[in-house]
Amino acid sequence: MSAFIISLVVIFVAELGDKSQLMAMTFATxxxxxxxxAGITAATxxxxxxxxxxxxALGAAIPTGPISLLAGLAFLGFAAWTLRGDELDEDEQGKARRVAGSAVLAVGTAFFLAELGDKTMLATVTLAADHASVAGMIGVWAGSTIGMVAADxxxxVVGRQLGRHLPERVIRYGAAAGFVLFGVLLLVEGVRAL
Known part of the structure; x- marks a missing residue:
């Protein structure tokens, strides 16, 4: 249960201000x-x-202490990445607008490709490495999926109601603070495990 809750919160916060959220707003228009x-949920x-x-697999191959230290450092890196910001470039905006055919298939494909190597994917890998039991893996998968779908x-909803008047800077700082908090907690856990 803790893997589920931690994953849900971490991924929800990570997704705030992410380019996937911008894509969700674009597709919603x-x-x-x-x-x-539905497309977001399937891809996620x-x-x-x-x-x-x-x-x-990484969690099974590496001892817990180093994993927690690496995860803590990764989360601090995610905080810096979040502060840098994420935007859709003109090419990505054009792809989001031009997609033909089934909306579910179009959105699902776009989200699948956008998430490969994205910070939420890397955060999920990191969380799973720290919770490598079967129950932990299921908790991380369910929590990270629900967290991302909820954020999107x-x-x-916000995109349809407010258009482009979102306080991106406030969202970005809040998400970065969440990553720093989880990063520090993981570093402390890693040092204790050594």
């Missing part, structure tokens, strides 16, 4: 909210399952 959310479930399996659902 073109398609109905439900197909957009697949990417995060692969992330959990990769993280669990929020983006869809």
């Amino acid at each position: 073109r398609f109905r909210a439900l197909p957009v959310l 479930a697949i990417v995060h399952l692969a992330s959990v399996l990769l993280g669990a 659902a929020l983006a869809i």
Whole structure:
């Protein structure tokens, strides 16, 4: 249960201000909210399952102390990445607008490709490495998937209501602070395990 809650909170915070949220808002202006959310959910479930399996394999191969230290450093790096910000470039915005065919397939494909190597995927790998039991893996997968879908659902609702008047800087600073907090906690846990 702790793996689920930690993953849900970490990934929800990581997704705030991420380019995936910007994509969700862009798709929500073109398609109905439900197909957009279905596409996001399918892509997220697949990417995060692969992330959990990769993280669990790393977790089984490396002792707990070093994993926690690496995870703590990774989360501090995610904080810096979050402060730097994430934007859709013109090419990505154009792809989000031009997609033809099924909205679910279009959104799912776009999100799948956007999430490969993204900070939420890397955060999920890190969390899974720290919770490598079967129950931990399931908790990380479910928590990270629900956290990301919830953040993107929020983006869809907010995006439809407020348009482009989001306080991005406040969101970015809050997400970075969350990463720093989790990073410090993981570093402390890693030092204790050594």
